[in-house]
Amino acid sequence: MRDVIAVFLLVVVSSVGFGPAVRRMLGSERIVVWLGFALHASVPYLTLWIMHTAYGSVADALSYYHFGEGVARFVSLDIKNNAGELLKLIFQQDARIPATVYGVGSPTGTMTGIAALLVLTIGGAWPSTVAVSLFSYSGQVAAYSAMRTHFGRAPIPIAVGMLLVPSVVFWTSSLQKETLAVAGLGWLVFALVSFMQKRVFRGVVIGVMAAGLVALTKPYVLLPAAMAAGVWFYWRQAAGGTGPKIRPMWLVLAFVFTAVAIAALGSAFPQFAFERFADEAAARRHAGGLVGGGSYFEIGSVENTGFWSLMALAPMGLLSALFR
Known part of the structure; x- marks a missing residue:
């Protein structure tokens, strides 16, 4: 009761x-x-x-x-x-x-x-x-x-x-x-939308707490989130108007924003640093193969540990993730 x-x-x-x-x-x-x-x-x-x-x-x-x-x-x-x-x-x-x-x-x-x-x-x-x-x-x-x-x-x-x-x-x-x-x-x-709407204080406070929660539970989610934020930043600034559709200044700023965010995440979580991406991904694939499970399946061979070998598997990995 x-x-x-x-x-x-x-x-x-x-x-x-x-x-x-x-x-x-x-x-x-x-x-x-x-x-x-x-x-x-x-x-x-x-x-x-x-x-x-x-x-x-x-x-x-x-x-x-x-x-x-x-x-x-x-x-x-x-x-x-x-x-x-x-x-x-x-x-x-x-x-x-x-x-x-x-x-x-x-x-x-x-x-x-x-x-x-x-x-x-x-x-x-x-x-x-x-x-x-x-x-x-x-x-x-x-x-x-x-x-x-x-x-x-x-x-x-x-x-x-x-x-x-x-x-x-x-x-x-x-x-x-x-x-x-x-x-x-x-x-x-x-928080990101609030920040872009010039509600800076609200955006920063909520953003820090939200990012902290993600970092405590699934920190690797922050990597694609940072890249998506960079793309969105460029889209928001470059879309509309009568000027050219590709605006170099905003493109450079979006790239810098994304690079800084990824570098900061790599510093806070060394296992997700760009230079360790291939090794970390290979280790996680190997661990997943050992654990198995009812919904486990392999995409390619776990022996493929090189960066470009892993990148070649990315499209099928994304497709299977969206399907699941």
Whole structure:
């Protein structure tokens, strides 16, 4: 009964939070947004049921929550002194916690720390999953609300594509790294639009927090995000008007912006530096081959470790990712 009450309160409070963004939309858009909201509030129960039945309670989300409970018990013994260790765990520092925690100093440790925080503040696995699901959806709605003015007169297909793709709804309705990364990515898009609209302070503050969330969960997502931001920057500045379609000054500025962003990411996360791309990609392909899994398949041979060999596989990799 406690979980039911917690879920009810989460849904009510979240619906109030979504209200201001939805009121600025057209009636047909509102239907799409609220349908997505209803799905993200209800699908978490389905994902937990599938994990317990189809997967025999063996799933990353359940592991995060299980080990998070142990961390939460430790923190609750002396919140004043132990809360700092929980923050260290979340922010991938050397946390000293006398409980079983895998991946301290990595995104896996971050997820366990977030699970512990959810246990302390919300409680059960079901309401905790609803909380992260609705938070992830807030990022998706933030991205759509920021971009909708660029869609012309046909926003509904775009709204459906951004908010109601079944696989996205499913995988952002559980306690996963992807769930939080999508939230951060959505708010990062919102921040970028705010910055380009000369709302600099809002853009910088939200952008830093959103990028930080992505960096803690799926840092490699920031690489294509930086490149996409550079392309968008050029498109925004060069499109329209009566001048030439190719504008060298803006092209150079967009290239510099992208190069600086990628260099900064490579400095913060050496494993994603450009000069280590081929080695890191080959290592991850090899690791994926060892782990396997029900949905695992290979594109090309794992022995292809050269940069250009990997680039030759990129189109098929992109196609398979979009198909999945």
